[in-house]
Amino acid sequence: MKVKIRKGDTVQVISGRLEDKGKRGEVINVILDTRRVIVQGVNIRTKHQRQVQTQSNRNINPGRIHFEGPIHISNVMLVCPTCKEPTRVGVKRDEDGAHRVCKNKDCQAIIA
Ligand SMILES: [Zn+2]
Known part of the structure; x- marks a missing residue:
């Protein structure tokens, strides 16, 4: 089945983690290979990070980093604009x- 959700769409979480259920957010990325989407403000993960240097020589400060984890496309529904x-x-x-x-x-x- 073709993925009908695109970057920039607003979606609502219909199943998955309890605290995310019913949340709406903008799709910030679609991962076609695994049929997952990253939705703003949904499935927030915390990562404890030591100071690292990226390839572009930028330092990332140590501490807790919050980021959105991908959720499966079957757990969200498109919100009609x-x-x-x-x-x-x-x-x-x-x-x-x-x-x-x-x-x-x-x-x-x-x-x-
Ligand atoms: Zn409609």
Whole structure:
């Protein structure tokens, strides 16, 4: 199945870790290989880090680093920008190509 969620979309967490359930956030990355997404503010992990030097010679300060861990795409639903509800995504084809559409019964808006 094709991944219908893109970077910049807003998604809602529908399952997974309890504290994340129901959260909404912007998709900041889509990892197609593993069918996972990274969502702003969701699945926050803490990493204890010693001072390290990156390849570009920047120092990263030691301490706790918070970062978003990837979550599986099946744990999120796209939030339709028109009706603001989580929805399954349909595909509609016309002369301009394929468009994603909201599958909520009363909406069916095209999702940019
Ligand atoms: Zn909608």
